[in-house]
Amino acid sequence: MTKPSPKISKNSRERQAEEPQVSQLIQARVKKLRDLAEAGIPGFATGFKPDVSAQAFAQKFAMITESDVSDAMVRMAGRIIALRIMGKATFLRLRDASGDVQAYLARDTLGADDYKLLKQLDIGDIIGLSGVPFRTHTGELSVNVKDLKILTKALRPLPEKWHGLTDVETRYRQRYVDLIVNPKVREIVRSRTRIITEIRNFLTDQGFLEVETPMMQSIPGGATAKPFVTYHHSLDRNLYLRIAPELYLKRLLVGGFDKIFEINRNFRNEGISTQHNPEFTMLEFYQAYATYSDLMAMIEQMVSKVALEVLGTLKVTYDGQEVNLTPPWDRMTVREALLRYADLTEDEVDDRNSLFIKAVEMGLQVDKDDPRGKLWMAIFDEVVENKLWGPVFVCNYPVEVSPLARRNEDDPTVTDRFELYICGREIANAFTELTDPLDQRSRFEEQVLARAAGDEEAHFLDEDFLRALEFGMPPAAGAGVGIDRVVMLLTDSRSIREVILFPHMRPEKGGQ
RNA sequence: GGGCCGUUAGCUCAACUGGUAGAGCAACUGACUCUUAAUCAGUAGGUUUGGGGUUCGAGCCCCCGACGGCCCA
Numbered sequence: 001m002t003k004p005s006p007k008i009s010k011n012s013r014e015r016q017a018e019e020p021q022v023s024q025l026i027q028a029r030v031k032k033l034r035d036l037a038e039a040g041i042p043g044f045a046t047g048f049k050p051d052v053s054a055q056a057f058a059q060k061f062a063m064i065t066e067s068d069v070s071d072a073m074v075r076m077a078g079r080i081i082a083l084r085i086m087g088k089a090t091f092l093r094l095r096d097a098s099g100d101v102q103a104y105l106a107r108d109t110l111g112a113d114d115y116k117l118l119k120q121l122d123i124g125d126i127i128g129l130s131g132v133p134f135r136t137h138t139g140e141l142s143v144n145v146k147d148l149k150i151l152t153k154a155l156r157p158l159p160e161k162w163h164g165l166t167d168v169e170t171r172y173r174q175r176y177v178d179l180i181v182n183p184k185v186r187e188i189v190r191s192r193t194r195i196i197t198e199i200r201n202f203l204t205d206q207g208f209l210e211v212e213t214p215m216m217q218s219i220p221g222g223a224t225a226k227p228f229v230t231y232h233h234s235l236d237r238n239l240y241l242r243i244a245p246e247l248y249l250k251r252l253l254v255g256g257f258d259k260i261f262e263i264n265r266n267f268r269n270e271g272i273s274t275q276h277n278p279e280f281t282m283l284e285f286y287q288a289y290a291t292y293s294d295l296m297a298m299i300e301q302m303v304s305k306v307a308l309e310v311l312g313t314l315k316v317t318y319d320g321q322e323v324n325l326t327p328p329w330d331r332m333t334v335r336e337a338l339l340r341y342a343d344l345t346e347d348e349v350d351d352r353n354s355l356f357i358k359a360v361e362m363g364l365q366v367d368k369d370d371p372r373g374k375l376w377m378a379i380f381d382e383v384v385e386n387k388l389w390g391p392v393f394v395c396n397y398p399v400e401v402s403p404l405a406r407r408n409e410d411d412p413t414v415t416d417r418f419e420l421y422i423c424g425r426e427i428a429n430a431f432t433e434l435t436d437p438l439d440q441r442s443r444f445e446e447q448v449l450a451r452a453a454g455d456e457e458a459h460f461l462d463e464d465f466l467r468a469l470e471f472g473m474p475p476a477a478g479a480g481v482g483i484d485r486v487v488m489l490l491t492d493s494r495s496i497r498e499v500i501l502f503p504h505m506r507p508e509k510g511g512q
Numbered sequence: 513g514g515g516c517c518g519u520u521a522g523c524u525c526a527a528c529u530g531g532u533a534g535a536g537c538a539a540c541u542g543a544c545u546c547u548u549a550a551u552c553a554g555u556a557g558g559u560u561u562g563g564g565g566u567u568c569g570a571g572c573c574c575c576c577g578a579c580g581g582c583c584c585a
Contacts, residue, residue: 024557025522028539082548089545106545123538137546160523160537162549167523169580181523271513274582365585506579 029155032120036150041117043153048128050077055098061133061141070132074143076101077128077151079180080121082161090118091142094127095180102142103129114148123161124154124180172503185498191310192487192499196263198306199283199483206298208259208285213248215241215265219462222246222404225268226456228278241267246404246478247465249286250433253476254468261285263483274495275425277484278504286478292416292432295479296393299420299428300327303391303486310490318423318492321389325422329391334376334414337394341384355379373398373413388421397431403443403459405431416477422489430479437469 033043052060052074064070078096088107093100107115121127131145159165164181171178171185178185200210218237220227222244230239245262252260263283270276287294304314304325314325332340338349348354355375359366364378376398388394396414399407405415417431434440444466450458487499497503 025539084547084550085544086547086550087544089547091547091550093548102548104546108545136548138548140546140548142546157522157538160549162537163524165523167519167580169519170523172580363585508579 025157026155029122029153029157032122033153033155036117036120036153041150043150045128045149045151048077048149048151049075050096050128051075053098054078054094054096054101057101057133057143058099058141064133064135064141066135066137066139068134070134072132073130073146074133075128075130076103076143077126079126079154080123081158081181083121083123085118088115092121094129102136102140103131103145104134104136104142105145105148110145110148117148117150121150122154122157124156124158125150126152126154168497169505172497173505173508175502188487188491188493188499189501191491194310195306195487195490196281196483198309199302199481200263202302202305203261203285206259208261208287209257211249211252211257211260211262212264213245213252213262215267217242219460219464221460221462221465222248223266223268224401224403224457224459226270228267228269243268244282244480245284246480247462249284249478250473250476251465251468253286253288253433254471254473258288258474258476259286272504274497277496277500280496280500281483283481283483284478286433286476288474288476290477291475292395292418292430292477295430295477296329296331296418296420299430299479299481300329300391303420303422303427303481306486307490316489316492318489319494321423323390323423323489325391329393329420331393331395331418333396334380334394334398335396337384337388338376338380341387342379343383344379349376371398371400373400377401385421385426386424389423391420391422393418393420402431403447404434404440406434407439425485425489426482427485427489428479428481430477433473433476433478435469435473435475437466440469441466 036043054076057074057076061070061072076094076096078094078101080092081095081100082091082093084091090105092103092105094103105115105118128149128151129143129145130147131143134142134144136142159177159181165171165174165177171182175185179189204210216230216232216239218239220240220243222242223246225243227240227243230241231237232239244266245264249260249262261283262285263281265279266282267279268276269278272278287298304327307314307316307325316323316325335349338344339346342349342358344355344358348358350372352372352375355372356366356368356370359375359378362379362382364382366375366378370378395418396408396411397405397417397419399405399413399415402415402417405417408414408416415431417429419426419430420428434443441461444459444461447459448461451460484496484499487493488496491499493499
């Protein structure tokens with residue numbers, strides 16, 4: 001590959017000229033790189049194999065005392081995050097993927113030549129070292145370094161050691177720096193992965209098969225949302241990034257799979273906020289011969305099990321308030337929730353005109369032709385949602401806002417659908433699936449009318465999906481669980497951007 | 513989409529009523545063989561987010577834009 005040349009290319013020199021303040025700090029490090037090269041030492045090495053992590057080192061040698069002289073050689077590698085040079089002795093703090101370790105370098109142990117190398121070291125460099133464990137006078141387990149190798153010279157300085165990097169904009173834009181200096185961020189990443197792994201295990205253990213369905217779709221469906229449009233050149237047609245996998249997963253039910261799930265990204269062309277990223281991760285699972293009641297029990301089990309596995313407790317603190325995830329969770333209908341939280345009487349909640357007047361009084365954007373179900377949900381979103389702190393399944397959503405859900409057998413104006421709310425946020429959405437292709441067609445047609453009337457979020461009519469239903473889909477229930485929301489809940493994160501490694505940002509100035 | 517707030521050295525922050533832009537850390541030079549925000553002495557580092565305006569004079573006041581945060585829809 002490229003030889004370890006200390007020379008900066010013309011381009012980088014020009015670029016640095018545009019950033020004079022950076023260049024001064026960078027150039028000091030480039031000079032060290034050049035000095036190293038002149039001494040025959042590459043600034044970007046390869047081939048060093050550590051044999052113990054910082055965490056394993058701490059466990060393995062926990063019993064070492066100050067008077068012990070160990071001859072157990074260890075090889076460790078990591079990034080220098082603190083450097084204290086005191087003449088002929090030096091302490092540095094090394095950070096690897098597992099944690100931190102302190103290293104001690106004495107001229108007499110390391111040799112005068114190697115000790116001189118220290119002059120060329122900076123905070124941020126990645127080094128490899130070999131040495132023996134010992135305990136310092138102040139009691140800290142450390143490595144007494146016998147041999148030192150620079151693995152990667154860092155050309156940019158890390159943020160200040162005391163306050164670190166706190167500017168949220170820089171943290172998200174330069175997540176790599178955030179990850180280096182803010183251990184909490186790494187923890188959230190690990191928690192996220194564990195949560196997803198636990199969910200996957202839970203479903204797999206119950207006989208669910210993980211599948212992948214198209215993320216680029218000709219007809220976006222399965223949710224009420226505005227899609228992103230992209231373009232396929234050789235097909236000369238628009239494609240949409242999926243807003244949900246639902247219609248494809250149901251095709252698989254038609255095809256004969258009876259327990260399936262998918263964990264993957266959905267894309268919705270909506271505003272960006274602390275609660276919304278344009279791409280977000282969703283679990284959807286479908287089970288034949290199940291009803292939405294079965295899924296309530298299942299989600300209750302799944303989320304509480306994941307919380308227990310990842311946090312070790314079912315009492316979660318979110319935003320300073322406790323929420324207890326111990327099953328069983330509350331269940332109430334949308335109508336009951338409105339009566340309880342929205343200051344409506346029984347007569348008002350059942351009367352479209354009263355609801356409309358209420359909604360207008362609240363300053364909600366409602367249309368005078370909106371059906372009762374739409375008004376219900378407008379009021380629900382406004383005043384009920386954020387009051388639902390404890391885990392609660394809100395059931396029986398109006399048919400007008402549930403074009404893919406099966407009608408309730410006792411009350412055909414609502415569907416066998418629920419949403420799960422925890423800490424005032426929607427976590428999951430599930431329903432007994434509509435299997436009747438004729439009913440499904442008429443629901444789609446209503447959506448097409450809404451779209452023609454200007455509703456950009458209304459569903460498209462998917463003729464192939466209807467054809468699939470006409471072949472017969474087994475009775476089934478399906479659920480969508482917002483993975484980012486679950487991770488936020490279990491990591492006490494108030495912004496979705498904290499749980500997404502690279503959240504969407506507008507281009508920074510001077511960016512492409 | 514609307515309102516409010518913010519953007520000053522690589523990082524974290526100061527700068528009174530409009531009057532020469534500062535500090536700590538990081539960097540550089542030197543001292544120092546058990547430090548842990550190491551210490552001590554010295555040096556250097558700025559298009560104050562961009563553009564325009566008012567003014568003898570603008571980091572500060574006014575206008576427009578960029579990006580971010582919070583709240584609202």
